[in-house]
Amino acid sequence: MIDLSNEQRQFWNRNRYLHIRDSLAPRVAESLLSWTEELGAWPEVPGKWMKYFEAPRLLCRVENFIPYHEGLRAFLTDDTMMKIVSELMGEEAVLFKEKINFKLPGGNGFTAHQDAPAFTTFGQKYHITLMVAVDACNPANGCLEVVNGFERGDLLEQAEDGTIAPHIEQSLEWAPVLMNPGDLLFFDSYLPHRSAANRSDNPRRALYVTYNKRSEGSVRDDYFLQKRKVFPPEVERIAGEPLSKESQRYNLGNPIR
Ligand SMILES: O=C(O)CCC(=O)C(=O)O
Numbered sequence: 697m698i699d700l701s702n703e704q705r706q707f708w709n710r711n712r713y714l715h716i717r718d719s720l721a722p723r724v725a726e727s728l729l730s731w732t733e734e735l736g737a738w739p740e741v742p743g744k745w746m747k748y749f750e751a752p753r754l755l756c757r758v759e760n761f762i763p764y765h766e767g768l769r770a771f772l773t774d775d776t777m778m779k780i781v782s783e784l785m786g787e788e789a790v791l792f793k794e795k796i797n798f799k800l801p802g803g804n805g806f807t808a809h810q811d812a813p814a815f816t817t818f819g820q821k822y823h824i825t826l827m828v829a830v831d832a833c834n835p836a837n838g839c840l841e842v843v844n845g846f847e848r849g850d851l852l853e854q855a856e857d858g859t860i861a862p863h864i865e866q867s868l869e870w871a872p873v874l875m876n877p878g879d880l881l882f883f884d885s886y887l888p889h890r891s892a893a894n895r896s897d898n899p900r901r902a903l904y905v906t907y908n909k910r911s912e913g914s915v916r917d918d919y920f921l922q923k924r925k926v927f928p929p930e931v932e933r934i935a936g937e938p939l940s941k942e943s944q945r946y947n948l949g950n951p952i953r
Pocket residue numbers: 797799805806838839840889890891892902904949
């Protein structure tokens with residue numbers, strides 16, 4: 697059980713993110729690594745988990761896996777995480793979606809963005825994401841970079857694709873978040889964040905679990921149904937059929953092709 701200290705609560709209120717080190721038992725961090733490797737090796741099957749790739753064909757992400765993976769389902773729906781997120785949220789939280797970003801060697805970075813514009817399908821206003829480092833994350837392998845002290849939490853001016861307008865990005869001060877396997881990072885949907893490419897020889901994998909306020913609805917299944925329709929995994933796409941403009945919302949700042 698992780699109890700938040702007053703200092704941690706204050707840090708969250710001032711920064712919209714919170715890094716908790718060494719909070720998973722080594723046994724759990726090891727399971728997370730082997731589960732991630734299992735997911736990476738799963739075949740592409742239409743209608744099931746969703747595998748996305750970047751160019752040249754490199755696994756970028758697996759989503760919608762908790763219906764198919766018992767260990768990850770138990771980990772993600774565990775009361776401990778739910779309680780922390782609910783506390784940070786100020787009301788009961790519910791799971792919105794889950795993904796693992798693989799960022800394999802040579803994998804691309806993510807353009808500066810806030811998540812809120814990508815999470816509007818069901819009219820919801822506020823989300824918190826929990827990132828769990830599967831591998832160590834550092835500047836060489838494309839760790840997350842955030843803006844400290846973004847207390848006001850409004851939407852910044854956007855470029856046409858929904859990412860943060862380049863002149864705003866340049867005006868912000870970015871800080872890398874260095875993480876060890878099993879470290880947790882909670883951040884809300886207004887926190888500006890970005891990451892660089894992985895220039896190392898090893899993967900930089902991280903689990904991202906997003907929650908919303910229960911009062912804004914329990915929509916996980918509907919979210920994945922809608923995403924599958926608008927931005928299907930490669931194995932479900934029809935050759936030669938372009939993706940709609942609406943797919944952009946589901947690929948905000950991502951290197952997915
Ligand atoms: O995994 C990363 O490097 C960044 C992830 C991110 O910003 C996203 O998936 O929206």
